[in-house]
Structure formats: structure tokens, C-alpha cells
Amino acid sequence: NAGVTQTPKFRILKIGQSMTLQCTQDMNHNYMYWYRQDPGMGLKLIYYSVGAGITDKGEVPNGYNVSRSTTEDFPLRLELAAPSQTSVYFCASSSTAFEAFFGQGTRLTVV
């Protein structure tokens, strides 16, 4: 079982560049999430989605955008990358208010 797959695993961006972090899940989960984890810190919720076509902001949405056109995919878009966005990004999914399955993470460095 693939579970939650994130690509890429690593990326270095220059300040001002844009990129999309991909996330796909094959468990038919309605709920999907994007978190960021700064070094030695906890996870901060960026955006989440309760189903295709529905997204909402989390704790730290500024500088990011998301879309949910299908149940499987939940890409995270970074526009005008800034050093403050250097972090590890985790995508997760769940079927109900229960166990969340996390992807392996994308380690992003903005220089």
C-alpha cells in the first residue's frame, strides 16, 4: 500500500521562486492536511480539506495556496518563496476524525 505520497523529498529554492509540493493518497480519504515543521518544533497546520472542492485555512496559511480538485490529490503551492518558509512539509490524510496518515515529508530550503 502506497498510503500518502509526497514529492519531491528535497528541494532548494531561491528567494522569490515558486513551486508546488505534490501530495497524493490512495486510501480514498476525504480529509487531507498540510503541516510544516520547523527544526526542533511541532507541526503547524497550513491548510486542510474536508473533500474535493473544499479547502480552509489552518494556523499559518500566509504565503501558501492549495487546491483539491480530486479526492486523491492535495497540492500545496508556494508563491514568492521566502527564507521563513524553510521547513519540512508534511501532507496527511484521514477518513474521519481519527487516525491521520502522514507522508514522508518534503524538506524545503529557501536561499
Place this chain on the structure above:
Amino acid sequence: GQQVMQIPQYQHVQEGEDFTTYCNSSTTLSNIQWYKQRPGGHPVFLIQLVKSGEVKKQKRLTFQFGEAKKNSSLHITATQTTDVGTYFCAGPAVINKFYFGSGTKLNVKP
């Protein structure tokens, strides 16, 4: 917004010693989840507590949910080196919008 606080931030123990991490919320939680993240890894679900005063056990791990549903604890008996990692609690602000605590990093010396 909802705050989920966790203490301690770090804990260093000798193998065989016990370990406890505490999670406190500013608001009443409908449920609370616990996750473990190994160094360099991703969070992995351990358990969910729903009922007031609930206690659940998984081998050497004991999870408790407070009577007021505002706090929770994870206790590990006789730690092993395989217990190394960061333990997070997560509570929902609204349905399926989970906020994570800052985590407790556990180091176990053999």
C-alpha cells in the same frame, strides 16, 4: 485560537527508567490523539482517547485523558532505546482540524 501545550520539551532517561509527557489544552477537547515521530521520520499515529477519564494501554505505554477533557498524559514504563523519538499530542479545534502540541523529545541512553 486553540492552544495545546506539552511538557517537558526534552527528557533524557537511562534505559529502564520511566517517562511521562503531559498535554494541556486551553479548551475542552472532544478527543485527543498521540503520535510518535522517530528522528528524521514522519509522525505515526499511536492512539486516540475520546471519553472523560479514559485510560488505554499499549504494552509499556499508558495513555490517560483527564476528567475535564482538557489534559492528557502518555507514560512509558521501563523505556527502551526503541522508544527514542518525539511524542506529540493533537487535539481538534473543529472536526478534523487537529492542532499539534510542541512535542516532547525523548532520548534514551543505553
